[in-house]
Amino acid sequence: MLSINDLHATINGKEILKGLTLEVKPGEVHAIMGPNGAGKSTLGHVLAGREGYDVVSGTVEMLGKNLLELETEERAHLGLFLSFQYPIEIPGVSNMEFLKASVDSIRQGRGEEAMDSVSFMKKAREVSKAVNLDPNFLKRGVNEGFSGGEKKRNELLQMILLEPKLAILDETDSGLDIDALQVIADGVNQMRSAERSFVMITHYQRLLDYVEPDFVHVLADGRIVKSGDKSLALELEARGYHWLKSGPGADGQAD
């Protein structure tokens, strides 16, 4: 599904990712944990192709394609979805228009037929209810005046409608109360399948109680310094990150 090899990337000339390697197979759920400033969010944006996030060396393949050669929208057409840590407000563009534009573009990119407006709107309202977001939010500007939790649920709504092959969830759990976290986790769990993979970036073990990962990685100072199964997350919760950083292969500063 996703194969990242020795990836080095900079933002404004500052090296953030320093030789990151990660292999995600179809159907797997990977959790990436790590201290602030380790490069977790950078990884998400490098994969999505954000401007100003420059890959210096290394390779990223998704479904056999060189991801780094593709425009941001082409990556989405290929099946990549990044759930933003801070979803952006777009007043004046209604959520429904935005969702329809996304779904149409992605279907078009995949050579599928466009969905007619009526069935799309019906589906959008259903999913909206399923993620516990009042369907009236579909009429409002994208994320406009949404609370933190509503924004995250709106990201989940998009993910469900866009049916990605690989979803990267960047701190989807931050700022959520337990009920909202449960909703997000239910959504992700329902989306899990043998053909769909997830990379969950998180600070806390809490999310992993709800969405059980196959692998847990620790990202520190721009590279994966330790990988393991879900028990690693529990160990991190108990011991923090510091013991890893002083270990072999980790030369970064704790923050």
Place this chain on the structure above:
Amino acid sequence: MSQPVSEFIPQAGQLFAAQSDWLQPVRERGLAQWRVSKLPNRKTENWKYTSLRMLERGDYLAEAAVNDVSADLSSQFEITEIDGPRVVFVDGVFSLEHSRLDLPKGVCLTTFSQADKAQREQILEHLGQTVAYESSPFAYLNDSWLTDGVFLCVAANQRVENLIHVVYLTRSQERNFSVNQRLLAVLESGAEASLIEHFCSTDSQQNSFTNSVTEIVVKANARLTHYRLHLEQEQALHIGGIHAQLQRDSQLNSFQIATGGVLKRLDIDVSLLGEGAHCELSGVYLPRGKQLVDFHTSMRHMVPNCTSNEIYRGIVADQSRAVFNGLIYIHPHAQKSSAQLSNKNLLTSDQAEVDTKPELQIYANDVQCAHGATVSQIDEQLLYYLCSRGIERKEAEVLLSFGFINELLNRLTDQTVQEYLRPILAKMFAKDPELARHLV
């Protein structure tokens, strides 16, 4: 440094040499003032960025030659679901064929030329009273050219449900010509109404100059919702003014939208004259190509405890220019005034230019005033978010431009006006209709 003396002032003064009638005193007064006026030039602060060169040549100084309005022109101005009273002018001449004058009780809507004796008296009582002549010399010219106009009067405590639609349509004619438009709206105490002033044209290349003056008097507790649409073909020249006076506890909501043109200038001058008055102004300007739009607003707080809010946005494309000047004046007596002004501009090309200047003149010490202007390009972060959802960059740009303006449309009271304007905007922003498929 001596400048060549413009022949425009005396030449223009001779146009529309009208018959003698009850409006004669207004015309004479206007002509006398116009003759001693100076044509603004680039050294006139209020006209610094807008050239009158096109007009100054004088070749627009002629009356419309053709007055046959029998052709069906309604497709140029019909607005779906607006089926109330309508007054239509074609090339400056009232067209009975296209107008609908079945009026609700308590409403007077007539042309100056058809006004009865009582209405004439009302017109003469108010005409020119609201106009800020000192900053609008073209209003004197409008007086001197006055042969007709629209008079709207809503009686005390009457509420008009239907939108009142006033259309000023121009067509291209063999020779360049001038059009004089005047509207006087008086809302008596407690009255409520909504008015659309709709400037439009046939699609062919226009060759008219329109000089328009709109006067609005909103008396105590009355409320007017006002829309001013400037959607003419780009070769039409327009210099216009909206002059409003608000009395105690009254309210004016006015929205203006202008597509660009060779010369398009609009002055909006509001005086808050009674305590508790509230004025909301919002507007949109959308020049592109080599077009220009120039908006000047003046919000004058003359008494205590009034509030005003202004939101203006523009998208300036290609090599076009926009000018925005927003003056807030707070009179020494106008304590406890609250005035807000925001002007945001989106430049979609390196060669586009905007000259924006918020201007505060505050002579009272216990007031709340905020003003701000921004000039920016389409936000890369927003584009990235949309592209990350699979939307092509070009379509994302169209969505964001549309959204920037649609935010103001969403605030309009009348759904019908919103629905009329959205497709027009969508068409403007997306050269390829495919890119606008998600907008309407």
